[in-house]
Amino acid sequence: MKKETMNSMQRVLTTLGFQEPDRVPFFLFLSLHGARELGISLKEYFSQAENVFEGQMILREKYRDDCVSNFYYGPSEIEAWGGEVLYREDGPPNSGKPFIQNYSDIDNLQVPEINEIPVLQRVLKTTKLLFNEVQDTVPIIGVVMSPFSLPVMQMGFDKYIELIYRDEMRFRKLMEVNTRFCINWANAQLATGATAICYFDPVSSPTIIPKELYLKTGYAIAKNTISQINGPTATHLASGISLPIAEELPITGTAIIGVSSQEDLTELKSSFKNKLTVIGNLNGIEMRHWTEQETRNNVIEAIRKGAPGGGFILSDNHGEIPWQVSDDTLMTISKTVHEHGFYPIGRI
Amino acid sequence: MNREKITNALLSVDQVSVRKLILDYLGNNDPFEIIENIVIPAMEQIGIGWEKGEVALSQVYMSGRIVEEIVDEILPPSDPKRKNQPKMAIAVLNDFHLLGKRIIYSLLRASGYSLVDLGHVTVDELVEEVITQNIEIILISVLMLPSALQVKNFKEKLAVRGYRPKIMVGGAPFRLDKQLALEVGADYTAVTINEILKVINNIVGVVS
Numbered sequence: 001m002k003k004e005t006m007n008s009m010q011r012v013l014t015t016l017g018f019q020e021p022d023r024v025p026f027f028l029f030l031s032l033h034g035a036r037e038l039g040i041s042l043k044e045y046f047s048q049a050e051n052v053f054e055g056q057m058i059l060r061e062k063y064r065d066d067c068v069s070n071f072y073y074g075p076s077e078i079e080a081w082g083g084e085v086l087y088r089e090d091g092p093p094n095s096g097k098p099f100i101q102n103y104s105d106i107d108n109l110q111v112p113e114i115n116e117i118p119v120l121q122r123v124l125k126t127t128k129l130l131f132n133e134v135q136d137t138v139p140i141i142g143v144v145m146s147p148f149s150l151p152v153m154q155m156g157f158d159k160y161i162e163l164i165y166r167d168e169m170r171f172r173k174l175m176e177v178n179t180r181f182c183i184n185w186a187n188a189q190l191a192t193g194a195t196a197i198c199y200f201d202p203v204s205s206p207t208i209i210p211k212e213l214y215l216k217t218g219y220a221i222a223k224n225t226i227s228q229i230n231g232p233t234a235t236h237l238a239s240g241i242s243l244p245i246a247e248e249l250p251i252t253g254t255a256i257i258g259v260s261s262q263e264d265l266t267e268l269k270s271s272f273k274n275k276l277t278v279i280g281n282l283n284g285i286e287m288r289h290w291t292e293q294e295t296r297n298n299v300i301e302a303i304r305k306g307a308p309g310g311g312f313i314l315s316d317n318h319g320e321i322p323w324q325v326s327d328d329t330l331m332t333i334s335k336t337v338h339e340h341g342f343y344p345i346g347r348i
Numbered sequence: 349m350n351r352e353k354i355t356n357a358l359l360s361v362d363q364v365s366v367r368k369l370i371l372d373y374l375g376n377n378d379p380f381e382i383i384e385n386i387v388i389p390a391m392e393q394i395g396i397g398w399e400k401g402e403v404a405l406s407q408v409y410m411s412g413r414i415v416e417e418i419v420d421e422i423l424p425p426s427d428p429k430r431k432n433q434p435k436m437a438i439a440v441l442n443d444f445h446l447l448g449k450r451i452i453y454s455l456l457r458a459s460g461y462s463l464v465d466l467g468h469v470t471v472d473e474l475v476e477e478v479i480t481q482n483i484e485i486i487l488i489s490v491l492m493l494p495s496a497l498q499v500k501n502f503k504e505k506l507a508v509r510g511y512r513p514k515i516m517v518g519g520a521p522f523r524l525d526k527q528l529a530l531e532v533g534a535d536y537t538a539v540t541i542n543e544i545l546k547v548i549n550n551i552v553g554v555v556s
Contacts, residue, residue, distance in 0.1 A: 091492060094442075095444060097444060165361050165410055208404055285493060
């Protein structure tokens with residue numbers, strides 16, 4: 001078996017420079033599985049920064065992947081705005097009833113102060129603990145919801161789409177406060193040790209809005225926001241397609257694109273060549289019932305298509321692996337990368 | 349009428365033009381003729397675009413909203429001319445992501461069907477609603493995987509009480525994993541507008 005000659009940070013930086021590192025870097029975004037490792041409920045897990053830190057370290061040691069993350073759950077940002085979060089034991093906490101019920105509620109929105117929000121403070125504490133432990137050897141991935149995608153949780157998807165089309169003034173006002181919050185939140189994570197920020201922006205995907213509308217909205221907002229984030233960003237469209245906006249995405253200032261399992265990796269690599277590093281695209285939902293052989297085949301196919309030439313990180317297609325994915329499957333992913341992911345990628 | 353014109357107006361979310369095109373055509377025609385010949389074909393064309401990745405979800409949603417409003421105007425919800433069909437309801441299970449449900453609700457109402465909107469419900473609430481309202485066809489929309497997995501639990505709880513409505517499921521997890529609908533015991537699933545209309549016509553035929 002070939003030997004690793006780089007640490008995770010060197011491996012990731014090499015691939016980001018569109019060069020081939022020692023082996024294909026892979027990120028397992030396991031925001032929930034740490035609770036299982038510690039034998040506690042998800043609610044208890046997320047109640048202490050130390051739990052999430054410990055969970056991340058155990059998972060990394062077990063699966064030997066190339067990042068750790070301070071990510072708790074999407075609606076943590078909704079808590080910051082005073083919204084409701086609903087816990088469950090079989091998946092990530094979900095946002096509750098949207099706190100913007102009428103468009104007029106937007107008029108009085110104030111940007112939340114990060115240092116006043118307990119859950120955000122816990123995330124920052126986890127970030128610090130992770131940094132103290134891994135320093136510059138492993139990338140620490142922070143996460144923000146984009147200003148353009150956050151309203152799905154703030155007001156509900158249906159009402160938000162209608163707002164975009166029917167009330168430009170209030171849409172602009174909402175984007176203004178969300179952008180200020182997003183920049184503050186991203187920079188707070190970077191200041192406490194995050195290496196890069198994952199900019200979750202599913203609404204910008206052509207799966208959700210047409211390109212013409214994206215250019216006037218999500219694209220312009222991403223350019224403005226990302227330019228004020230004091231570190232590298234990875235845009236993730238959370239299972240949404242990206243090829244129709246492949247020319248525009250690099251111009252937003254992002255360095256990495258999270259891609260969908262519904263698009264072909266060969267085509268994605270070719271479209272983003274030397275512009276963006278591609279991260280993806282194992283199907284996290286299907287992964288729940290993959291056999292060992294299917295897991296190996298899917299990982300090998302992704303490596304074969306994505307890895308040559310660098311600019312590739314193997315991961316799932318959504319940025320979060322479901323709670324229902326078994327340890328055995330995760331272990332098979334890891335083993336397959338460690339067996340077949342060394343450069344140069346030959347005929348596998 | 350040029351169907352292309354109305355489809356393009358819908359895709360541009362141009363409510364004023366869509367309304368004018370439909371009302372101009374209405375004249376003395378039967379509202380159902382308009383639904384069958386104009387509204388459904390336009391929505392189907394948009395559905396084909398969504399299937400091919402050429403049309404976005406926001407356009408599908410806004411098109412549905414626009415035609416729903418216009419159809420309500422020309423064929424009020426209580427109009428006896430609406431389709432005679434088994435009692436059908438739609439709900440979002442466990443989460444607050446209502447978009448998918450809203451799209452299907454609009455589409456079916458714009459196609460002349462009547463259905464009860466149960467909103468956002470838990471498994472137990474949905475069981476009670478199905479029983480007390482004697483629902484024969486239940487459409488369940490989800491966004492999150494754990495919610496999708498709860499459909500199995502819903503079906504089992506109904507079975508214990510002796511109820512077996514037809515269950516149709518939809519939403520992102522079902523689109524990403526083709527085996528999931530079978531896994532949770534749903535009778536039907538569909539991804540595209542055309543499939544959905546076809547499946548609903550089929551279920552209505554079976555249950556009637």
